[in-house]
Every structure is written in C-alpha cells, then in structure tokens.
Amino acid sequence: MENDFQSAPKRFWQTIRRLRRGKRGSIQDVYSKGGTLLTSTEEVIGRWKEHFEELLNPTTPSM
Template sequence: MLACGTPDAVDRYRQAKQAAARTVLEAKTRVWEEFGEAMEEDYRSASKRFWQTVRRLRRGKQYSANTVYSAGGELLTSTTGDIVGRWKKYFEDLLNPTDLPSNEEAEAGVSEVDSSITQAKVTEVVQAPLQWQGAGVMDEIRPALSTSNL
C-alpha cells in the first residue's frame, strides 16, 4: 500500500486487514469453544483447569528474565535497570574505544602480517572490484586487512 499509494492498493490493504481480523476472531472463538467442551467432558478436573486458566489470563503475558554478565563476570538478573545499563556500557565501549593502539604499535603489528601479501597486491585488488566476486582473491587478502594496517 505504501509503495504504490493507489486507491486500489489501499482497498486491497483494508480487505486484507479485515480478513486477518476475521481469521483471528474465528480462531479465538474456536479455542474458547474447545475449552468449554474440554471443561464439560472432564468435569472432575474442570474446576482446577478453569482456575488455572483464570490465573494465567490475569497474569497477562509473562516475559522471561534475561540474564547478562557484567564487565566483572557477575551474572545480572534484574529485569531492566542493571541489564540495560550493562548493554549501554557495552555498546559505548564498542563504539567509542579508549584503548586505541598508538602509531608505533600499529606499525609493529604490520610487521607481524604475512609478508606474501604486498601493498601492490592490495592496491591491485582494490582497484579491480569485479575480481572481488571470485572467492580466491578475497580469501587471500581478508586475514591481512584490518583498520590498524590501513
């Protein structure tokens, strides 16, 4: 509907939405009818099943407790505050690193790279993007490239 914007697309969208609503209503009705039939068939445990259903519906949707490890390795089980704070800190550290290598360290890392891949080879591959479709060329240079080496 949004892509086309035509009145016909809007009409088809409304029809599909109404059909989906009818389908959901029919499914809910069918489930409640089956629940009623099950209550009638097994009247001995009907009371227990009835009250279990009432309690489940009163509770609403239950969300599982997520657990995350803190930076120190402790298990955080709080549902919101601690876990959200930990995720925030994690992404801040990830996106704003404070331990950047100095130029000397970065240059020292270059010497550790496989010497069979030369700057000329990298330049050749980068200037010929159509060759990147072949697996062999990129497999050869992928391990050697990193942001500290560029």
C-alpha cells in the same frame, strides 16, 4: 477464521496453537564484566549501555 477451518485446516490449527501459547519473549542472561549475573532491569540496561559505548567508541592504543 471459520473460512480457514474449512479451506485450510492446517493453517487454522497452526493459528490456534500459536494463539494458545501466547507471547513468549526470549530472555538471555546478562553478566557484568566481572562475571556476576545482573538481575535488575537497571543493571541490564546499564551493562548494554556500557557494551555499546565500548563498541562504538573504541579506545585506540597510542603508538
């Protein structure tokens, strides 16, 4: 890091700023089919499971 400070100060300060911020995850709101906000981890996981089951196993209308 000391070498970066002397040879590439811009990269050094970018690294310092990134490390000071820490890890930030992006959190998206997840809603049920009825439109209520899901707050618990289990509810969110269940909704994602439901979503992907519908996506990967579509029901075809009978003709």
